[in-house]
Amino acid sequence: xATNFKWLMAxxxxxxxxxxxxxxxxxxxxxxxxxxxxxxxxxxxxxxxEQAEAGLRANPRDKEAFFQHAMGIGxxxxxxxxxxDAKASRKMFEQFVAQYPxxxxxxxxxxxxxxxxxxxxxxxTTVLGAKKDIGVAGVDKATQLGGDRAFFxxxxxxMHIRLDPKNVGVARTLAEQAxxxxxxxxxxxxxxxxxxxxxxxxxxxxxxxxxxxxRKLLPFGRLAD
Numbered sequence: 001x002a003t004n005f006k007w008l009m010a011x012x013x014x015x016x017x018x019x020x021x022x023x024x025x026x027x028x029x030x031x032x033x034x035x036x037x038x039x040x041x042x043x044x045x046x047x048x049x050e051q052a053e054a055g056l057r058a059n060p061r062d063k064e065a066f067f068q069h070a071m072g073i074g075x076x077x078x079x080x081x082x083x084x085d086a087k088a089s090r091k092m093f094e095q096f097v098a099q100y101p102x103x104x105x106x107x108x109x110x111x112x113x114x115x116x117x118x119x120x121x122x123x124x125t126t127v128l129g130a131k132k133d134i135g136v137a138g139v140d141k142a143t144q145l146g147g148d149r150a151f152f153x154x155x156x157x158x159m160h161i162r163l164d165p166k167n168v169g170v171a172r173t174l175a176e177q178a179x180x181x182x183x184x185x186x187x188x189x190x191x192x193x194x195x196x197x198x199x200x201x202x203x204x205x206x207x208x209x210x211x212x213x214x215r216k217l218l219p220f221g222r223l224a225d
Contacts (some may be wrong), residue, residue, distance in 0.1 A: 006126030032219035104146035111138020154191030165207035
């Protein structure tokens with residue numbers, strides 16, 4: 001009887017324990033790749049920014065907090081189209097790249113910033129200073145530094161085909177590599193899933209359909225119009 005009582009008490013403690021709070025990275029992944037409502041996505045992004053800022057107050061040298069703060073500001077710019085946020089995130093990404101030049105996340109972030117600004121037509125060249133060559137270089141460098149991780153190859157495939165629907169060969173090669181790549185993180189699993197989907201039009205040589213799909217699969221592409 002005593003043993004049963006102890007088991008019941010232990011079970012009650014487990015049930016009563018609060019769920020672990022989501023990290024800024026987890027919230028930004030949910031906002032970018034799962035949310036279908038703009039208000040929901042923006043709320044998640046703002047919450048991630050607040051938590052990242054709290055992390056930086058506790059430790060100004062926290063690499064993860066700095067990166068997620070920069071990502072959050074960049075995502076907020078994409079959702080609200082505020083040039084001040086877009087410029088601020090670019091400066092933070094540039095600082096991160098300067099400090100960690102061989103970090104594939106740093107390279108994909110700065111490359112994605114430039115190519116996203118161009119694709120969104122968000123006052124890209126005149127106000128934000130977005131440049132295609134810097135964007136492509138960052139994305140391509142990330143695929144080299146990221147090894148066989150699926151995320152970097154899959155993301156690069158989508159970026160290349162969105163930028164140029166005629167670039168089927170390069171996009172297909174990257175998507176094939178992503179499909180066979182390692183899936184160590186949630187982002188890698190997303191990268192592999194999206195690469196598998198992208199390969200359907202790419203294997204049939206339909207770059208236009210692949211580009212349209214890439215726009216849906218890239219961050220915030222699932223938001224209702």
